[in-house]
Amino acid sequence: MSLDSNEAIVVEPDTKATACVIWLHGLGDSGAGFAPVVPMLGLPQDHSVRFIFPHAPEQPVTINGGAVMRSWYDIKSMNLLERADLDGVKQSELKVKRFIESQMDSGIQSENIILAGFSQGGVLSLFTGLRLPYKLAGIMALSCYLPAGDKLPEGINEVNKDTPVLQHHGQQDPVVPVDAGKMANTALINAGYLAEWKSYPMPHSVLPQQLAEIGQWLSKQLNV
Template identity: 35%
Template sequence: MTPTVKAPEYLKIDSASSHTASVILMHGLGDSGRGMYPTANMFHQDPAFKHIKWILPHAPVRPIRANGNHKMPAWFDVYNFQFEGEEDEAGMLESIASIERLITEEVDSGIDPGRIVLSGFTQGGAMSLLTGLTTKRKLAGLAIMSGRLPISHRIKEMAPPHAASLPVFWGHGIADPLAKYVFGQVSVEFMTKEMGFPTAPATGEAEGIEFHGYEGLGTGMSREELGDLGLWLKKVLPAKK
């Protein structure tokens, strides 16, 4: 019998008022939910987001092949940092199932799936994509920071019909030497050409993929990027009146 996948351990920042929306914010390779706390807390301090609960999960510790099998927190193994060839599909599927458990906990607490955003930085962004594009629940949207879409050869067959209607925010540092800008470009091109995602309209509605490249930004998130993310979040998770 296959053991039941558990939700990952996590930090949380409860909503400052009536809880009507949730953001699951996933860290990158080698980090933890604590590394995402300053970003989540910054948004939490904004009255526009007082209705949002922030969930900051911790990835399990595992050996990373591309780093000499040194153990570190990771949502899946990395075989090489060029992301070429075989990938850790089993690890990705396991993490999808664990993040699904977090979504289920929010839904069971009374939050509509359409009021949940999956978001993440680098490897956490990859998990936001993999989970958001394959879950049967239609979420409010996906927010990707310096991420990429792994196992794209599987995604089309795994994605439910509503996947291409999800709003997506995508920010990427053009100068990032690790999570290279081209990884984001190739991923977005695949999603638009192969999966039918539209490009976000110039009128600013929360539709399609809103892609931003940030000049001079290396590994990390800039104030400009977080400002753009905040504007997008206000559109996809507005406070209920």
């Protein structure tokens, strides 16, 4: 499976891919930011998981003085309830759906695809995953929030109601307060989703121990 390097970084397994993780980066980063974590996940050597790390489009970001950078959507305010530009979120949702559907077209069933993301990418993984019309293996949302703060997105599709959702957050996160992540978790739990929450003694980042635990979770959901 080949994707244009301008679209994403793809890390192929040694064997034929039968599952896929699509991992979305945060504001100002690129697919290259998380691509190096694959060996740190501790997956079996003979795993069959393709990892795709898409690049967000470049666009002006209001809170950064209009500077142009890779961003899945504009951030207009640090106020959680007004932070995410919903039109931009929906535009990026279409891009993410195309990545998912390209994997389905290549022969990987949607039930063997995990949608993951960090920060902005996590916001998008939650938003897109909850609205998808087809079943996923899991949704991973790291150090992020819901676009509407304390409410689930409109247009939710029930097909992923029992899909495992993994949420991790740093207890000392100065960018996305841990309370914002917990608020999203509460909204998911109250709506009946299988949302697993864990916080770590870290800022807006990931830890080696956390990556190992993520690897175990991925292995469980994808049966590798």
